[in-house]
Amino acid sequence: DIVMTxxxxxxxxxxxERATINCRSSQSVLYSSDNKNYLAxxxxxxxxxxxxLIYWASTRESGVPDRFSGSGSGTDFTLxxxxxxxxxxxxxxxxxxxxxxxxFGQGTKVExx
Amino acid sequence: xxxxVESGGxxxxxxxxxxxxxxxxxxxxxxxxxxWVRQASGKGLEWVGRIRSKANSYATAYAASVKGRxxxxxxxxxxxxxxxxxxxxxxxxxxxxxxxxEGYWGQGTLVTVSS
Numbered sequence: 254d255i256v257m258t259x260x261x262x263x264x265x266x267x268x269x270e271r272a273t274i275n276c277r278s279s280q281s282v283l284y285s286s287d288n289k290n291y292l293a294x295x296x297x298x299x300x301x302x303x304x305x306l307i308y309w310a311s312t313r314e315s316g317v318p319d320r321f322s323g324s325g326s327g328t329d330f331t332l333x334x335x336x337x338x339x340x341x342x343x344x345x346x347x348x349x350x351x352x353x354x355x356x357f358g359q360g361t362k363v364e365x366x
Numbered sequence: 367x368x369x370x371v372e373s374g375g376x377x378x379x380x381x382x383x384x385x386x387x388x389x390x391x392x393x394x395x396x397x398x399x400x401x402w403v404r405q406a407s408g409k410g411l412e413w414v415g416r417i418r419s420k421a422n423s424y425a426t427a428y429a430a431s432v433k434g435r436x437x438x439x440x441x442x443x444x445x446x447x448x449x450x451x452x453x454x455x456x457x458x459x460x461x462x463x464x465x466x467x468e469g470y471w472g473q474g475t476l477v478t479v480s481s
Contacts, residue, residue: 353427
């Protein structure tokens with residue numbers, strides 16, 4: 254199984270400041286035949302279902318604010334919130350969809366400092 | 367508007383069975399693989415399993431923790447996916463979400479396994 258490891262487990266950021274979350278996979282999720290990284294990011298706000306933010310490691314889902322961006326390739330990925338807003342308080346998860354089982358990272362809790 | 371609505375959760379004793387349903391609308395259900403993901407109280411997300419479309423022979427895959435106990439199925443005529451859970455354990459207690467391959471999630475249904 255591919256193990257997904259996120260860091261940090263939690264972070265507190267001031268409003269308007271940058272938040273950076275890292276995700277590392279135990280093996281590459283870059284599929285050579287299409288040169289795509291099979292990596293998604295999800296946001297789960299308190300008491301809500303998760304929502305898709307980013308897929309193919311860097312493609313924003315429709316309607317997602319452009320302050321959210323994804324980057325990385327192979328085994329190392331980053332989700333960046335360029336200017337943290339109050340509504341961004343949530344737990345963020347990365348997930349690989351390169352193969353089954355479709356493993357998730359353990360989650361990173363983002364709070365306001 | 368895409369909607370996924372889970373139902374069928376509840377309280378069941380260890381060793382018991384439960385069948386969850388996920389009713390879909392607003393997208394081409396028959397062409398989409400459907401996944402189930404669970405979340406124990408205060409914990410992270412755990413992928414449970416996936417059933418592919420008819421074009422992909424309804425192929426299924428399961429997490430090791432549920433393989434042999436849980437069974438995925440779907441009825442494309444009803445736009446509904448199912449999760450049959452047998453031999454339930456206390457550690458299966460969680461909110462169970464269905465999720466489309468495109469990334470849409472339901473609101474979840476709570477399963478509690480307890481005596």
